[in-house]
Amino acid sequence: MVEEIRQDGKVILSSEDGFSVPMIFNNLCGKNFIGKEYKDYIRYIAFGEMGFKPVIVSHYRDGVLYKNGTIPEL
Numbered sequence: 001m002v003e004e005i006r007q008d009g010k011v012i013l014s015s016e017d018g019f020s021v022p023m024i025f026n027n028l029c030g031k032n033f034i035g036k037e038y039k040d041y042i043r044y045i046a047f048g049e050m051g052f053k054p055v056i057v058s059h060y061r062d063g064v065l066y067k068n069g070t071i072p073e074l
Helices: 020-028 035-050
Strands: 003-007 010-015 056-061 064-070
Touching (some): 020 035, 020 056, 020 064
Antiparallel strands (some): 003 010, 003 056
């Protein structure tokens, strides 16, 4: 199964390992971090290193939308 994280219709991350994409999606949506740790993750990793923006992010499985989340503006 191919899992992807997309933003604005573009694939930002893709994997077939069954672990990476769900974990990163949850990181982006604030399910794995809270408070300052979450803000730092978004600011330095998501925005700074991965190229995400503060808008809706989507998790796809084999090309089918699985769920949406939101990356907030900081």
